[in-house]
Amino acid sequence: MREQAWPNFPRLTTLHLGGRARRMFAVENADDLEALPDLLADFALAPLALGNGSNILAKDGDHDMALVREAMPEKLEILGPDGPKTVVRVSGSVKLPRFLRFLAEHALTGLEGMAGIPGTVGGAIAMNAGSFGCEIGTFLRAVTVFSEGHIQALDRNQLSFGYRHFAFPGSRAFFLILEAEFGFESGTVDAIHRLANTHFLAKKAHQPIALASAGCLFKNPSQGPAAGKLLEDAGFKGRELGGVAFSDMHANFLVNKGSGTASQALELMQLAQEAVEAMSGIRLEPEVRIVP
Ligand SMILES: Cc1cc2nc3c(=O)[nH]c(=O)nc-3n(C[C@H](O)[C@H](O)[C@H](O)COP(=O)(O)OP(=O)(O)OC[C@H]3O[C@@H](n4cnc5c(N)ncnc54)[C@H](O)[C@@H]3O)c2cc1C
Numbered sequence: 001m002r003e004q005a006w007p008n009f010p011r012l013t014t015l016h017l018g019g020r021a022r023r024m025f026a027v028e029n030a031d032d033l034e035a036l037p038d039l040l041a042d043f044a045l046a047p048l049a050l051g052n053g054s055n056i057l058a059k060d061g062d063h064d065m066a067l068v069r070e071a072m073p074e075k076l077e078i079l080g081p082d083g084p085k086t087v088v089r090v091s092g093s094v095k096l097p098r099f100l101r102f103l104a105e106h107a108l109t110g111l112e113g114m115a116g117i118p119g120t121v122g123g124a125i126a127m128n129a130g131s132f133g134c135e136i137g138t139f140l141r142a143v144t145v146f147s148e149g150h151i152q153a154l155d156r157n158q159l160s161f162g163y164r165h166f167a168f169p170g171s172r173a174f175f176l177i178l179e180a181e182f183g184f185e186s187g188t189v190d191a192i193h194r195l196a197n198t199h200f201l202a203k204k205a206h207q208p209i210a211l212a213s214a215g216c217l218f219k220n221p222s223q224g225p226a227a228g229k230l231l232e233d234a235g236f237k238g239r240e241l242g243g244v245a246f247s248d249m250h251a252n253f254l255v256n257k258g259s260g261t262a263s264q265a266l267e268l269m270q271l272a273q274e275a276v277e278a279m280s281g282i283r284l285e286p287e288v289r290i291v292p
Contacts, residue, residue: 001025001026001027001028001032001035001036001039002025002026002028002071003023003024003025003026004023004024004026005022005023006020006021006022006023006062007020007021007023007024007067008020009021009053009056009058009291012024012050012053012067013053013054013056013057013058013214014052014053014054014118014212014213014214015053015056015057015058015212015213015214015254015256015265015288016212016256017057017058017060017244017256017260017261017262017265018057018058018059018060018262018291019058019059019060019061019062019063019262020061020062020063021048021062021063021065021066021067022043022045022062022063022064022065022066023043023045023066023067024050024066024067024068024069025039025066025067025068025069026069026071027068027069027070027071027072027146027176028071028072029072030151033146033151033176036068036146037149039066040066043066044064045064045065045066046064046065046066046173046174046292047065047066047067047068047174048065048066048067048068048174048291048292049068049069049070049122049126049174049175049176049177050067050068050069051069051092051093051119051120051122051123051124051126052095052118052119052120052123054117054118054119054123054214054215055119055123055127055129055214055215055287055288055289056214056288056289056291057214057254057262057265057266057286057288057289057290057291058262058291059262059263059266059290059291059292060261060262060263063291063292064292065291065292068174068176069093070091070092070093070122070176070177070178071093072091072093072178073091074091074093074094075089075090075091075094075179076088076089076090076091076094076098076099076102077089077090078106079181082183084185084186085183085184085185086106086108086183086184086185086186087141087181087182087183088102088103088106088108088181088182088183088184089179089180089181090102090121090179090180090181090182091121091122091178091179092120092121092122092125092176092177092178092179092180093120093121093122094120094121095118095119095120095121096114096117096118096119096120096121096124096129097115097118099111099121100112100114100115100196103184103192104189104192104193104196105189107186107187107188107189107192108184108185108186108187108192109184109185109186109187109191109192109195110134110138110139110184110185111134111136111139111184112132112134112192112195112196112199113130113131113132113133113134113199114129114130114131114134114136114199115196115197115199115200115203116131116199116200116203116204116209117129117131117215121136121177121180122176122177122178122180124136125137125140125143125166125177125180126166126177127164127166128161128162128163128164128165128166129164130164131199131203132199132202135161137159137161137166138161139182139183139184140156140159140161140180140181140182141155141156141181141182141183142154142155142156142180142181143159143168143177143179143180143181144177144178144179144180145168145171145175145176145177145178146175146176146178147168147170147171147172147174147175147176148170148172148175151178152168154168163219163220163222164219164287206249206250207247207249207250207253208247208249208250208253208255211247211253211255211256211257212255212256212257212258213247213253213254213255213256214254214288215253215287215288216228216252216253216287216288217246217252217253217254217269217286217287217288218231218252218272218273218284218285218286218287219284219285219286219287221282221284224280224282225280226252227252227284228250228251228252229251230276230279230280230282230284231246231251231252231272231276231284232251233279233280234272234275234276234279234280235275236251236271236272236275236276237251238251239268239272240257241264241267241268241271242259242260242261242264243256243257243258243259243260243261243264244256244257244260244261244264244265244268245257245268246268246272254268254269254288266290269286272284
């Protein structure tokens with residue numbers, strides 16, 4: 001097991017904010033998984049699964065926690081047909097852009113809306129990430145997780161999905177997605193590339209994807225205007241606090257201008273929640289995972 005003391009959140013997250021965790025463990029094989037519970041207990045650290053850190057706002061300071069990464073040999077393979085679908089197996093650590101390229105090369109369609117999301121497959125499943133009307137959970141057939149000290153193989157009918165929500169019976173705050181099986185229908189390579197490119201360009205035109213952010217800061221309310229519209233109406237588009245700001249391109253993106261701190265981000269976030277609630281009666285809920 002690869003181990004690192006005091007890993008830095010700014011280097012591990014796309015917002016580049018926050019302090020340090022006491023340890024990071026990279027789980028490379030089944031023996032490492034077996035050893036993990038005792039290691040966590042010995043250090044008395046609360047674990048957090050970490051993918052590409054693209055949905056995480058880590059607080060400033062040193063935290064009594066352990067980051068755990070799935071670092072087993074990568075799998076990205078076609079298992080074969082099942083009716084009209086082709087079954088694909090992929091490790092949790094594979095980056096989404098690589099997964100999307102693989103699907104396009106094999107003319108498998110469904111996830112084109114997710115072009116430009118900078119996460120891993122494991123992080124995307126844990127968040128049930130989605131975009132342009134597509135959610136990753138829709139295509140999931142099975143998942144292998146490490147949870148409560150055991151490897152569990154779970155079928156689709158044991159999984160529940162919601163808006164940025166994923167769970168299974170007995171799932172706790174910490175579990176590690178090791179690998180997943182998806183089913184995709186066939187399309188044509190050209191059409192898949194075109195659609196992915198259209199979605200990517202739309203994202204680029206409306207979201208500050210080149211800046212340090214964690215994607216959308218708040219979830220859209222279940223009814224009524226989107227979070228971005230509420231923030232804009234409450235005067236938060238482009239609003240700055242120290243080194244962080246709500247983007248002037250998309251009000252629901254909080255960006256670190258380079259010199260920001262997590263405390264500033266949390267303060268600006270709270271100001272926005274209060275202003276939106278006073279204006280509309282709606283309390284915006286964070287979509288980013290605030291750690292710890
Ligand atoms: C520019 C930009 C654009 C974005 N656009 C979108 C978008 O359109 N739609 C969208 O849904 N999101 C979007 N995001 C947010 C983010 O990219 C997704 O939520 C992504 O799927 C998170 O994956 P990750 O590997 O970075 O997870 P992390 O940020 O590392 O973790 C997120 C959560 O998943 C858990 N997790 C991570 N890996 C695992 C694992 N292997 N097993 C179990 N749990 C795990 C973590 O514990 C944490 O709770 C965007 C972010 C950025 C920076």
